[in-house]
Amino acid sequence: MVDQFLWVIFPYICMAIFIFGHIYRYRTDQFHWTAKSSEFIEKKQLMIGSILFHLGIIPVILGHVSGLGIPKSWMHAVGVNDHLYHIGAIYVGGFFGFMTLLGMIILTFRRFTIRSVRMLSSASDLIVNSLLLFIVIMGMYATLVTNVVQPEFDYRSSISVWFRDLFFLRPDPALMSGVPMSFKIHVLAGFAIFALWPFTRLVHVWSVPLIYVGRSYILYRKHKTN
Template identity: 80%
Template sequence: MMLEQFLWVIFPYMCVVIFIVGHIFRYRTDQFNWTAKSSEFIEKKQLMIGSLLFHLGIIPVIFGHVSGLGIPKTWMHALGVNDHLYHIGAVYIGGIFGAMTFLGMLILTSRRFTIRNVRRLSTASDLIVNVLLLALVCLGMFATLVTNAVQPEFDYRETISIWFRGLFIFRVDPTLMRDVPISFKLHVLMGFAIFAFWPFTRLVHVWSVPLNYVRRSYILYRRHKTN
């Protein structure tokens, strides 16, 4: 019971606190490094392919997680989305975008470890976050494609989703996670671990999307006429 209490109550809240306080601390003390250092000038092709696949895949995956964890099963039924239709979307459509995310992350991680100059430019946190993200995506793909096939009777919306929503209202029931397959448990724990690690890595660049470029005036270049 003590282990359950730590893993499914204390640890998630601890990671969220580190996530929030860590971002505030870093922003106040290290704004000049609030970015992802580019290694494009060292190697461009793998970076472009891997980054494109990862970002095109991860956005639908995040939305899928938000809907699956945040929207109760009964609400889905009320909207006309039955279990069969939801299963198709989660496994097949989610599997496609998950595969894109995995392939992109695999390319980016391989690039960072195998190209010497890229590896030399990387910090320890860069290497760790790449490995953690790759492992997280691997576990997610395994849980979606393998665990769901081996244990089709398991429905995470009746266990993980209810436990997850309980975190927001401070009514967490750790016993809901007791019979969850190990692949899903590891995926959840690693996800929270990345949240704790986030403020101290290049992942902070997610909050620095240059949206101001959309409304900024065009820069005009004029040829200088010489006599």
């Protein structure tokens, strides 16, 4: 029953909240769609952390897409054997994962330790920063530690198959029974961040400056002066 909830019900709940939450947020709260900037308070740590995080997270996401979305047999068909894939996942993935981790540490440290930034932050900002940092840490641990301690484990024969089957409405929780705990925690935390996404500053990922072209209104914010 627990496995059924964790690996069937919970992922679908998170995906439903992600989709309908975005629709609701956009229809009811467009003025607060973009993230509040704290650049005017502290710029150096923000710049360094953001650059590291964004340069690292894009290859990490692409790696997740290829690892979870592309079947192992397809990789073999184009000449990428298991050994070559493993080297790429450990070394290339580890490099960009470490870059992402370092960026998240700087950004999270900044948000929690600089008083003026923390005061500007909402509770959701602090939760998202903490959860993202936790997800990256668990991902790095699974990649660099679990894969070394349990080299016989191949997530492409378990997690990847289970993940793809979610989209065909036939997920098999039994595929996750033998998955190491670090991978399980990383997966569950990943789905949790998708459920939180529509209600946090993460929605600014979808914002494109061009959407402001042609708008017939401008939002002004009045600052109180003492």
